[in-house]
Amino acid sequence: MKNNWPIWEVFIRSKNGLSHKHVGSLHAADAEMAIENARDVYTRRSEGISIWVVESKNITASSPADAAALFEPAADKIYRHPTFYILPDEVKHM
Secondary structure, X not given: XXXXXXXXXXXXXXXXXXXXXXXXXXXXXXHHHHHHHHHHHHOOOXXXXXXXXXXXXXOOOOOXXXXXXXXXXXXXXXXXXXXXXXXXXXXOOO
């Protein structure tokens, strides 16, 4: 029965993109069905070259309320933000 099917998160990599982008969610009985449904629902105009599906229950996310505690400690480590380096002209798009 469809009401008991798990929710799957869908990620698509477009033809001109390098990373997968979250495009939505859907219900499916298993991963194979989720990929087929994702293809039908989210790539109707052949805009994708790769589909990832992940059962929603397997995703762990941080809370936006915890952003300060989670990301602020990185601000005091300047070596993680190498904006003070001078790049040679031969190095482009970095």
